[in-house]
Amino acid sequence: MPGPMTLGEKILARAAGLKYVSPGDVILAKLDLCLGNDITAPLAIQAFCQNGGKEVFDRKRVVLVPDHFTPNKDIKSAEQAKILRDFAREQKLLYYWDQGEVGVEHALLPEQGVVVPGDLVIGADSHTCTYGALGAFATGVGSTDLGAAMLTGKAWFKVPATIKLVFNGKLPADVTAKDLILTAIGRLGVEGANYKALEITGPVIDRLSMEGRLTMCNMAIEAGAKTGIVPPDKTTRAYVEKRAQRKPRYYISDPGAEYERVEEFDVRGMEPVVAKPHLPSNVAPVSELRDVLLDQAIIGSCTNGRIEDLREAARLFKGKKVSPRVRTIIIPATPTVWRQAMKEGLMDIFMAAGCIVSPPTCGPCLGGHMGILAKGEKAVATTNRNFVGRMGHTESEVYLASAAVAAASAIKGRLALPREVRGANWKQGVKK
């Protein structure tokens, strides 16, 4: 009888063909999916080809998403994207999106049912950990690991110890999944979960939407974690069942599974927060930073570019104008999100408010294009990193926030709380 395991350990054991794994074990495991983007895949394809690669191990399990510098921002990035396009065609990859079909990878794959619960996934992108929201074990690697995976369908892993995060209480109005994960990163530190898995649980998570869970798992890497993972439940099944391209496997942690430690968070009385420059762990309440003047607002990315985020922003933008000093850019993360926002009339609200609406792209999140900061400029962004120079000039600054805080701040021209811009019909404590 094998000992109790966490759900992450169960996925790793299953993929390695073992009955039991425990933290520290080094395993060779079969992958359900591996992916790369227009920055990381060219090097992986090069490694694949230089090492005798003729055919990928499985054309249904190698996924390429040109999303970072697309639509191509310059000649060099066009050349990089073309490497993906040519390779995807030549290898007849089932999951490759281009032109008007491409979206931000970590929003696109869950939405299209390409990644499913119970999967073991590596991605040559650090935010691959996003898929943990579905109850998958997904982690970021580099291009060489992806190249080897495209050849062999396998990767080696050191089984990580798990830190359990428990969120208790009831979410106050305007406090979102983004505020929860920023608060957790603030407590853990940017290295606090290095080599560890985060299991994200508790009554607050049980009530959290899939969008919110994706936001939280997305930022597990900002605490250094190998992955962030939410136990699958009714919400997971409801999200997955209508879109899964493969059969999901629902794992939950055994009673008695071992955790390195448990971190409890009481969300009662919590208020919206931001991560100040230049680390995602540099977390402070918005209420203490209302004098920070802004030049740009970004609402989008694999962290917060889903329909729920756009609705949250639109509720605040409705009937309002963005401050003349704030370049406000809305980036729906996928074409499906874009069309949904259009159908719901959100695009009209954004345009009337004076926002710029972009096609899906990672773009400004990593300082690629579509909203780069000049020297001295400050941005509020729903993205995931605020390192020095992340969104442009090394003397620019990024404040990470929820879509609600970003929208309120865009209107006010400075960091602001959503309640500061609400109309009179907004009732205290009601989150609608």
Add this chain to the structure above:
Amino acid sequence: MIITGAIYKFGDDVNTDEIIPARYLNTSDPKELAAHVMEDADPQFPARVKGGDIIFAGKNFGCGSSREHAPLAIKAAGVACVVAESFARIFYRNALNIGLTIMESPEAAAEAQTGHAFKVDTAAGQITNETLNRTYSAKPIPPFMQELIAAGGLMEYVRKGLMK
């Protein structure tokens, strides 16, 4: 290998955006990447660094993005070794996969100052600060990773049919 180059000291949480900013990621050419290595942490670095030099850093070196361009840029700039108090997970994995020598030693990294003379013996895992006259042992590399290194990196390991 014995390394005796000049050292460059950086702080904690040096992230991959500082090691190689995304504005240069529209190429995978190691030489082009090397021309901008560490630029956002120290604009003078790309011009000053010479083959055989050593980077010293604090905790969590290489945190952030999974871009392999980061260790690649460091390696292509001729840096012989990175010694840090600790490394972020993906950077650690990428560095070993592409054959950039990295050593984890909290004491050696904490006490190192720009201008100190060092001798690093990679085979023995020993770092000697000749200015302070102190020798430190690097944290041992896990056995599986040693096999990867001995094979010549991950792709060689795969090519030799060892990925089974």
